[in-house]
Amino acid sequence: MSDRQHVVWRMVLSVVTVALVVGMAGCRPAAPTAAPTTAEPTEGTEAPPTEAPAEEVTLVVGVANQYGETLDIFNTATTMEPHNMIYEPLVAVDQNYEFQPWLAERWETSEDGLTWTFYLRQGVKFHDGTDFNADVVKWWLEGMLEGVNSYMFESMTEAEVIDDYTIALTFDAPFPNLLYNLSTSFSGIMSQAAYEQYGDEYGTKYAVGTGPFMLEEWVQNDHLLLVRNPDYNWAPEWTGHTGPARVDKILYRIIPEDATRTIELQAGNVDLLLSPPPPRELPQYQNNPDYFYITGSAATIQFIGMNVNDPLFQDLRTRQAVGHALDRDLIVETIYQGLGRPTTTYLPAELGGDVGVAAVAPSYDLAQAQALLADVGWVPGPDGILVAQNVEGVAPGTRFEVTYWTYQEDEYRRLAEATQSMLGDIGIKANIQLMDNPTYSAQLKGGGCQAILRQYEWDNNDILEWFHHGKYLPYPNYLGVDDPEFDAMLDEANFNTPTWEERDELYVEIHKYLIENWYPWAPIRQAAVVYIGRSTVQDFEPIPLRGTSSVSTWLKVHLGE
Amino acid sequence: MTTYLIRRFLLAIPVLIITALLVFLALHLSPGDPVDVIVGPIAPEAVRERVRTQLGLDRPLPVQFVVYMSHVARGDLGQSILSRRPVAEMIREKLPVTVELGVAAFTVTYLLAIPLGTLAALKRNSFLDWFSMILALLGVSTPGFWLALLLIYTFAVHLKLLPPTGYGSLEHLILPTLALGLPRVGQVARITRSSLLEVVGQDYIRTARAKGLAERTVVIVHALRNALIPIISLMGLDLGYIVGGSVVIESVFARAGVGAMMLGAIYSRDFPVLQGCMFVLAVAIVLGNILADLAYVIVDPRIRH
Numbered sequence: 045m046s047d048r049q050h051v052v053w054r055m056v057l058s059v060v061t062v063a064l065v066v067g068m069a070g071c072r073p074a075a076p077t078a079a080p081t082t083a084e085p086t087e088g089t090e091a092p093p094t095e096a097p098a099e100e101v102t103l104v105v106g107v108a109n110q111y112g113e114t115l116d117i118f119n120t121a122t123t124m125e126p127h128n129m130i131y132e133p134l135v136a137v138d139q140n141y142e143f144q145p146w147l148a149e150r151w152e153t154s155e156d157g158l159t160w161t162f163y164l165r166q167g168v169k170f171h172d173g174t175d176f177n178a179d180v181v182k183w184w185l186e187g188m189l190e191g192v193n194s195y196m197f198e199s200m201t202e203a204e205v206i207d208d209y210t211i212a213l214t215f216d217a218p219f220p221n222l223l224y225n226l227s228t229s230f231s232g233i234m235s236q237a238a239y240e241q242y243g244d245e246y247g248t249k250y251a252v253g254t255g256p257f258m259l260e261e262w263v264q265n266d267h268l269l270l271v272r273n274p275d276y277n278w279a280p281e282w283t284g285h286t287g288p289a290r291v292d293k294i295l296y297r298i299i300p301e302d303a304t305r306t307i308e309l310q311a312g313n314v315d316l317l318l319s320p321p322p323p324r325e326l327p328q329y330q331n332n333p334d335y336f337y338i339t340g341s342a343a344t345i346q347f348i349g350m351n352v353n354d355p356l357f358q359d360l361r362t363r364q365a366v367g368h369a370l371d372r373d374l375i376v377e378t379i380y381q382g383l384g385r386p387t388t389t390y391l392p393a394e395l396g397g398d399v400g401v402a403a404v405a406p407s408y409d410l411a412q413a414q415a416l417l418a419d420v421g422w423v424p425g426p427d428g429i430l431v432a433q434n435v436e437g438v439a440p441g442t443r444f445e446v447t448y449w450t451y452q453e454d455e456y457r458r459l460a461e462a463t464q465s466m467l468g469d470i471g472i473k474a475n476i477q478l479m480d481n482p483t484y485s486a487q488l489k490g491g492g493c494q495a496i497l498r499q500y501e502w503d504n505n506d507i508l509e510w511f512h513h514g515k516y517l518p519y520p521n522y523l524g525v526d527d528p529e530f531d532a533m534l535d536e537a538n539f540n541t542p543t544w545e546e547r548d549e550l551y552v553e554i555h556k557y558l559i560e561n562w563y564p565w566a567p568i569r570q571a572a573v574v575y576i577g578r579s580t581v582q583d584f585e586p587i588p589l590r591g592t593s594s595v596s597t598w599l600k601v602h603l604g605e
Numbered sequence: 606m607t608t609y610l611i612r613r614f615l616l617a618i619p620v621l622i623i624t625a626l627l628v629f630l631a632l633h634l635s636p637g638d639p640v641d642v643i644v645g646p647i648a649p650e651a652v653r654e655r656v657r658t659q660l661g662l663d664r665p666l667p668v669q670f671v672v673y674m675s676h677v678a679r680g681d682l683g684q685s686i687l688s689r690r691p692v693a694e695m696i697r698e699k700l701p702v703t704v705e706l707g708v709a710a711f712t713v714t715y716l717l718a719i720p721l722g723t724l725a726a727l728k729r730n731s732f733l734d735w736f737s738m739i740l741a742l743l744g745v746s747t748p749g750f751w752l753a754l755l756l757i758y759t760f761a762v763h764l765k766l767l768p769p770t771g772y773g774s775l776e777h778l779i780l781p782t783l784a785l786g787l788p789r790v791g792q793v794a795r796i797t798r799s800s801l802l803e804v805v806g807q808d809y810i811r812t813a814r815a816k817g818l819a820e821r822t823v824v825i826v827h828a829l830r831n832a833l834i835p836i837i838s839l840m841g842l843d844l845g846y847i848v849g850g851s852v853v854i855e856s857v858f859a860r861a862g863v864g865a866m867m868l869g870a871i872y873s874r875d876f877p878v879l880q881g882c883m884f885v886l887a888v889a890i891v892l893g894n895i896l897a898d899l900a901y902v903i904v905d906p907r908i909r910h
Contacts (some may be wrong), residue, residue: 054634110869113687120687121645192644194652264688264695266861299770299859302756307762307769478807482637482874 090155101603102293103581106305108296108319110265116234116247117312118191124230125318126268126296129598130171131253133234134162134181135223136595138282143223143544144596147176147233147254157542164209165523168278170235171258179212183236185213196225199539217539220547224504229593254278256289256599268296275399283596290583298579305434309576315603316577316584318592322454323381329576336577339383343392343589344505344571348463349496353524355437356444356494360563361416365418367406367566368413369470370463376569379458384572390508390555392570394588397505397551405559406566413470422471430471448474450497451484460497463568467495488522499571503589505551508558509534523564530557540545613898619890622674624887625880629670632876639686639874662688677884683809683877685870692881695866701773702846703855703862706781707847713786715840717809721790722797723829726805737798741791753784753857770859783857785851793839801832830904837904841897845890 059210069091072230105125110121115130132149132285145151148162168176182203189197213222225231238252251259256279257270272289279286299305306321308314320326329335348366350357357363372386388405389398421434422444430444450460457478464474474495487493500507512515512525513534537550558564569581576585582604587594657663661672675857676683682692725737760780761769771777804810805828813823852864863882870878 064745081725113685113873113875114689116689119643119689121643121648192648192652192656195649200651207789244684244689248690263861264690265865266859297859300856300865302857304757304857304859311762311765311769313769481872482635482639483635484790485637485641486636578807 057225062324070122086121100292101602102295103155103291103316104295104297104314105604106297106299106308106314106317106319108300108302108305113264114247115251115259115262116239117193117230117232117294118187121192123593124591124598125598126184126246126251126257126259126592127229128255128459128595129270129283130251130255130259131234131256132595133227133231135163135227135231136280137227137587137590139585139587143227144282146227149280151223153542158216159212159214160219160222161206161210161212164211165278165280166209168254169275170238170254171273172235172238174235174237176233176254177208178205180233180236182235182284184421187239196228196230210443218542219539220541220544221504221506221538221591223544246249255595259296259603260293266296267298270294270296272571279596283599285600289599294598309578312578315581316575318575320574320576323379323383326381326574327382331430334579336575336579338575338584338586339572340575340586340591341385341392341394342501342571342573342590342591343394344499344501345387345390345392345567346459346497346499346571347390347565347567347570349493349523349565351495351523352492352562354446356442356446358437358559359420361420361434362422363563363566364406365413365416365420365470366467366472367563368409368416369466369472370566370568371408371466372568373408375459375462379455379462380569380572383574386571387567387570388560390565390567391505391551392503392589395503395505396548396555397555399552401552401555401559404556406563410469417470424471427474428468428471444471445473446494448476448486448497449493449497450476452478452480456497459568460542463497469591489519489521491518491522493522503554505548506538508551508554509538511561512558512564525558525562525564527562530554533557610895613895617895620891621783621884621887625674625677625884626670628880628883632874632879633666633669636872639876642873642875643687673880678809682881682884685878686875687873692877694862695878696881697883699861699863699866702860703850704847705772705778705853706785706848706860707850708864709778709782710786711840711843711847713749713782714789714843715836716792717786718793719797719833719836722794723801723824725794726798726801727824729802734798737791737794739791741795744791746790747788749784749788749851750853750857752788753781753854755781757857772858772860772862777858777860781854782862784857785854787826793836796839797832797836800829800835804828806864807831834901834905837897837900841893841900844891844893844896845886846893849886875908 067322082310107124110124112120112124112127114120115127117131118129123533134146136144136146138144141294145165147165147168151160151162153160159496162181164176164178164181168601170176174180182205183202185203188194189200199215199217199219200213201216204212204214208214217223232253235252240251248262249263256273256276257593258273260269260271262268271293272291274288276288279287297308299308299314302321305314305317305319306325309317326337329337334339334540348370350363351365352363368387372388376382376384376386385393387393389401391397391435403578417430421432421436422430423433425431425443432438432440432442432444434440435442448460448464450456460476460478464476467474488496500511511520511523512530513521513525514528514531517524517526533550535553537547538555541547573586575584575586575592580603582602584601586592586597586598592598640653640660640662644652644656654663664672673683680693682696684691685695705901721733721737721740725734728734757769757780760767767776767780769780770820810823810828811828814820848863850864852868854860855862856862856868863885867879867882870873870882
């Protein structure tokens with residue numbers, strides 16, 4: 045190349061490089077594009093409440109994780125709080141964990157228990173102006189049946205629109221759980237008109253419901269901005285506030301790092317944390333006039349699961365011994381700083397399905413644990429680990445050593461280590477394996493688990509059916525409980541009792557039976573929810589077990605002095 | 606020259622295809638099923654199968670790969686499995702956040718490191734030299750995460766000068782840039798220093814000095830130009846990584862960029878999003894390398910193609 049060409053090349057390349065750098069630097073993150081425009085800058089908004097315009101109040105909520113990817117209920121199995129700000133269900137749950145009317149004013153069941161008639165509230169409108177009526181509810185039910193949450197209404201044979209505000213649902217068997225399924229975060233009614241209009245963009249860019257807030261914009265993994273629905277005035281009387289929401293906007297911010305999230309709270313840029321800092325940081329917020337601190341029960345039970353078909357665990361007494369080996373109080377004290385409730389039963393206390401069950405469930409008793417294992421035929425080996433001497437189905441000389449799977453999160457690593465040590469005390473060697481969520485599920489599906497440390501999060505007694513009914517072998521019934529008598533009891537409760545109350549009573553029996561005859565889980569703790577916020581947040585009332593998954597919570601909360 | 610460029614670009618294509626194939630295999634062969642993430646744990650097998658078919662995840666792997674690549678060739682990176690948003694749109698939305706930080710950190714690193722390294726070389730065994738070496742050690746040993754938190758506590762919490770999290774304005778950019786850019790300064794300075802030391806000992810430098818040229822001219826026009834060659838190779842690689850972003854820094858400062866998006870996609874096994882991000886990252890690295898090679902040609906007349 046000649047000198048001249050050389051110089052030209054250099055100039056061209058310099059220009060290109062400079063242009064690239066300038067171009068990339070000038071490539072600012074796009075300004076918020078929302079269909080309705082707003083004057084307020086939303087990216088990284090951190091103006092403390094006192095700097096916002098006097099008339100406009102924004103509640104800033106901080107969470108660690110977005111959890112859900114879409115607000116399209118037909119196609120998602122995860123929900124987040126905004127579902128309960130934008131959408132409303134037909135039925136709601138109150139502070140006493142009882143079903144109350146919401147978008148349905150009342151309902152009745154037919155004599156044979158197969159048909160439910162719902163009388164809908166009138167005068168309710170979607171954010172796009174269309175009416176809420178029986179036609180939309182029918183459309184919604186049919187949409188749910190085609191989506192990923194179809195199990196919720198599987199046994200429905202017909203949804204009949206009787207008139208604009210009356211709809212009759214017929215099932216092929218009594219369905220006492222219907223009210224529950226109509227009251228969850230997945231049960232919010234979406235606008236048919238909007239759903240059909242926006243197609244693939246529905247759920248991420250647009251979401252239209254009847255709730256006290258409307259979606260203004262959603263920048264994935266960064267924030268959601270919701271604005272008050274000014275026309276909202278149809279919350280039922282029992283909530284104590286029918287009128288529109290008490291804040292103008294809610295800014296739902298996703299801040300993944302624990303440390304920065306708490307910094308934002310302390311700096312006053314975030315008003316309310318739905319994802320609390322680790323337990324050891326909590327004491328500074330208790331009894332602190334600048335903050336409020338609320339704890340409540342979560343519908344989360346942590347347990348050690350044991351594969352009932354594994355030769356080492358197949359004797360019921362062995363599994364009961366594990367239940368006797370766990371010092372639950374110590375765990376709650378040291379790992380969780382006293383938060384949560386040690387439990388020996390399988391269901392959250394608030395559900396009522398554990399009345400009297402604790403009496404038959406194994407509790408902390410090392411001597412009993414050792415006695416049971418000796419009964420089964422295990423003797424301590426030279427290093428303290430049990431060795432089979434006379435155990436049915438286990439070759440003599442086999443050591444009691446098992447794999448122990450659990451989640452990779454810090455909390456579970458610590459819990460696994462603590463329980464591993466307690467199992468070691470009775471001579472069981474548990475080898476911990478940590479894994480991420482999808483891998484954990486895949487491993488369980490693959491079969492062959494021995495001991496697992498896991499949790500479930502569900503606020504309904506039928507969780508027992510989900511994990512232990514014979515029809516769910518080999519997954520999610522990966523622990524292998526297979527008992528026709530037990531299955532019959534479950535079927536009776538789920539499909540043959542007309543009312544919720546009778547179902548509840550049957551579940552107490554089911555619960556007891558499972559613990560006395562199978563004991564596949566050695567439960568440890570019922571988790572607690574913790575909410576921390578600035579003291580300016582008022583009337584923040586989460587619901588037991590459901591926490592902030594309720595429309596009423598967001599309807600009533602506001603910022604004051 | 607032009608043939609060289611064309612050849613490089615053509616060679617990039619099989620590189621990209623192989624990268625895409627490796628990513629594809631890694632995703633599909635590792636445990637974890639996106640269908641589980643979508644339908645949740647409480648769903649009957651029939652629903653699972655239905656969703657799997659809808660997403661085309663039940664077809665044989667080679668078919669899935671070929672279909673995917675044919676779409677990519679047309680510019681269609683597919684849709685997120687979970688939100689059904691077009692992946693290209695998602696990346697377009699998040700890329701500016703990441704690139705902004707990446708370019709700023711890149712600039713800070715090299716703007717500080719090259720002069721520092723040069724001075725250290727010229728004033729060997731002086732305080733400056735010693736200082737840059739300590740800095741290098743600190744930089745390599747300091748976890749970026751820790752430095753980030755330290756910066757936040759100092760400037761955002763105690764001094765209240767800058768915002769702790771978010772993106773969008775220059776103020777939001779300062780702390781993350783320092784957290785991402787500073788740790789590498791020492792390392793790059795050291796490389797600059799050793800490279801320059803080697804060059805300065807060469808005969809042609811002695812000749813230049815003998816010619817009576819000012820020391821500054823000798824250093825900048827003659828020595829640096831040659832010493833920068835290894836630095837340029839570093840810059841080329843770094844340019845590529847700008848696009849990938851730093852997941853850790855983005856997470857700590859709550860900057861929702863490509864890094865955060867990839868992390869979320871990993872947890873939810875959102876294949877199309879992951880594949881799309883990886884592909885864009887691969888393209889950026891390949892381009893960065895080509896640019897670096899081109900820069901060589903400019904800086905070093907001995908390299909001719």
